[in-house]
Amino acid sequence: MGLRDLSKGATMTNKLTESILLVDDQPANLQVLMNTLESLGCKLLVAKNGKTALTIAQKMRPNLILLDIMMPGIDGFEVCRRLKSDPDTQKIPVIFLSALDDTGDKVRGLQLGAVDYVAKPFQPEEVIARVNTHLTIHRLNREVQKQKDELAHELQVVSQLQRNLLPERLPRVPGLKLAVHYETSRYAGGDYYDFMTLPGDLLGVLIADAEGHSAPAAVMMAMTCALFRSCSTDLNEPASVLSFINENLCKVNRESFVTAAYAVYDTTRRILRIACAGHPFPILYRFSEKTATELPCDNVMLMGLAPYTDVPVSEITLYPGDRILFYTDGATDRFNTSEDRYGTDRLLHKFKTAASDDPEVILKEIVDDILQFAGDSPADDDQAMIVLVVD
Template sequence: MNATAVAPARALVVDDNEMNRDVLSRRLQRSGHAVEVVDSGERALARLKLQNFDLILLDVMMPGIDGYEVLARLKQDPALRHIPVIMISALGETESVVRCLALGADDYLTKPFNPLILQARVDACLIKKRMHDGEMRHLQSMEREFEIGRAIQAGFLPESLPAMAGWDVAVRFRPARQVAGDFYDLFATQSGGIFIVVADVCDKGVGAALYMALFRTLIRATASQPFPEGTDATAILLATATLTNDYIARIHGRANMFATAFLGILDARTGSLMYVNAGHDPPLIASAEGGRRRLGLTGPALGLLAEQRFTVGMTHLGVGDLLLGYTDGVVESVGIEGAFGEARLLEALLDLQGSSDRMLQRIEAALDAFGDGAEASDDITMVALRRTAAARAL
């Protein structure tokens, strides 16, 4: 047995001529390959459904389904298109060669063929197949790792939204990739308020996702700690923003990672909202009467520089008012007309009828229609809170 340049493989020889099948199979077997033979295109396609092969040697001229048709069907089948195909024919015309290559053949040999050339081309195709198989295994391994990362990241988002009498709350979280740099959070504070977070870590992918976990943990751990009795919302917000900012800037400054974040504490009973907007897209408050106002910046993004100064803003949500916090993936969503933009977002908020969830559905529909099926370029996160009743009416 002659040594072969590649590991033994399983080959399928397809030829209606018994002598050609015999010659090809003996040549391949001498190189250590396992060989199966069939005498027609129909039998080849049936066999390929039952058995995995590493290489196909396919005769061009056969009665019934000829080699061209078999090749075309192979390359149209996602499960088979990766198998290398060497076309074998007595025809040496350029037109036949071009046709086979255009259909996706990996090589072309004319009869009678030189055994050394046959082996060289078989080896080349099998090396290509091995490389493809290795790449697929690597991609599958990466996908598995991303699945694990996606599941872990999902654990950093709240399992359920806090129940607030007189309030209707809904959220959306749509990563552009397997893992995201966006995050949101809603949880009760020690003082009885509802802490609201909508944030976006710079960059995308795995790095942003890792820092998303760090930012989210710092924010929740700080805001949830047992503050001294009587500590008000302003102090909690400032402590949360300052500690998160300084830790990232001092410990991880060389990574140049930062997050824009909206941090708020809502008094569900009164509708009072205290907030820090750290470089984030200003959330919108829409009233049933048509008024629109934004909660502007009160400090820089978190993690850029230590010892930054933050201030606390204050607003009030009346019955019927809707608070919409979102990340820049909403307004910067790309379509054939450019970016979605704030004007389209405001247009989606013209009709405040229905629940908060229904409102987010309308925005999502507008984004999908604008993108016209294009792959999302950035993560999209939205948090909507609507005040449905005053405390005294409960």
């Protein structure tokens, strides 16, 4: 069987768009390599020393480099080191070619970043097999990276579209100061918040959390947004709003779920009416008592699983200086490097001891405290928080 037969499969797939750089100071060795590899159908580049090899690699970005070790001037080890230290060439696979048979030299070459080692004198079948293998691996790596880049771009677009669904600006409500914090653990997430200014000096506040924190969660978040904004009646009734969103989520999905809390605040009477669907209870800070506690709301089950028969609504009167914190569990479920959970108690304490009645400052103190607690441990869930302060 000849060399052309051995490389027949590779000839069908490797085109002249792929190039191989051959580096050797001996013309006879270069000729043998060229004769061996010409049937692969790749473009063959030639360098007779390390300096030329580095220049060609930088300009031509070959798909593979066959690199001799023992060369005058810059030897193969140094060429490989420089290739791997340059971001433009570090991903080019390098196969060392050498008559050296010392294990230490082979190890040194692999430690410098080479992917393989072929000993001289060359065995044509071995050279072709190794070149084919590493060209294939390199090609697959490029394809995977291209797909990753395309996916990252798509997720960035999704992330921006998702953020466009959030309120462009906070409503201005007499007697009430508002602030929000929103961040996703990845490009797109499932947390959502919204406001609705209603007749009769009422303000609707919605916070929701779709299961997960990836593209499917972002879709559920977008559906929740669309349903909330299309709910044209009874927006002043928390039970009706959650029932409407849940009923329509159930029509299109029963595999994922959404937690939510919807509250309606009467700015004239300072009365907050709230309904919760599997969502963390809002936190109330009483200015007169200097205490922070969870609001005792009756929860119904998560939205998107089954229609509700009844949604209980809790009512509470607020006074000047009181604060309300709505949040998703990404805040309390943040872990540190010791796998300790930030938890509700820490959140209660930080909300209680905030040094200002400015909601922006309060949120910053909470976020800073969570970050300090987490240390180097990255967030694995989205976070949304809303602070209301009664004037």
